[in-house]
Amino acid sequence: MNSAKKATERLIKKYPNRRLYDTQTSSYITLSDVKQLVLDNEEFTVVDAKTEEDLTRSILLQIILEEEANGTPMFSSSALSQIIRYYGHAMQGMMGSYLEKNIQAFIDIQNKLAETSKGFYEGKPFSQEMWTQFMNVQGPMMQGMMSNYIEQSKNLFMQMQEQMQNQTKNMFGGFPGNFPFPGMTDKDKK
Numbered sequence: 202m203n204s205a206k207k208a209t210e211r212l213i214k215k216y217p218n219r220r221l222y223d224t225q226t227s228s229y230i231t232l233s234d235v236k237q238l239v240l241d242n243e244e245f246t247v248v249d250a251k252t253e254e255d256l257t258r259s260i261l262l263q264i265i266l267e268e269e270a271n272g273t274p275m276f277s278s279s280a281l282s283q284i285i286r287y288y289g290h291a292m293q294g295m296m297g298s299y300l301e302k303n304i305q306a307f308i309d310i311q312n313k314l315a316e317t318s319k320g321f322y323e324g325k326p327f328s329q330e331m332w333t334q335f336m337n338v339q340g341p342m343m344q345g346m347m348s349n350y351i352e353q354s355k356n357l358f359m360q361m362q363e364q365m366q367n368q369t370k371n372m373f374g375g376f377p378g379n380f381p382f383p384g385m386t387d388k389d390k391k
Contacts, residue, residue: 211238211245215256221247236264303354
């Protein structure tokens with residue numbers, strides 16, 4: 202992290218008693234306060250007060266855990282199981298990047314819709330209530346758009362996986378008598 206970004210970023214220290222201390226306001230804060238920083242798009246870093254280890258991801262995961270436990274969960278048990286299966290898998294890094302890009306694409310679509318709709322609400326950005334009303338009316342269309350996007354993304358991912366398999370077969374295909382892939386024959390080696 203560069204020093205200019207570090208200087209503007211809010212620093213929160215986590216003490217052994219699990220308390221979070223906001224150095225900007227010189228006060229103790231709760232996990233709900235940290236969640237509000239995220240919602241307000243405030244840049245911050247959470248560090249262990251003693252070791253200065255970066256704990257930001259850990260705190261963000263804690264917030265997600267609380268959100269998933271309360272109210273309506275965003276992830277199904279099946280989706281969480283699938284994510285867990287990718288830890289330690291050769292595709293772990295690729296899966297993380299894939300999910301991040303898909304979330305960014307969703308955010309871009311949402312921002313474009315909000316920008317387009319500004320004229321309808323005297324230039325005001327969409328509030329949570331406006332999004333709820335919008336989704337009640339446009340929900341089926343948005344679901345269709347997202348389904349198409351997901352299908353295209355899936356097809357692209359499958360093509361990429363197939364290309365990687367073919368490249369690997371070509372790379373290892375020259376070894377005599379060695380068939381590293383199930384179902385691979387001499388014909389595949391050519």
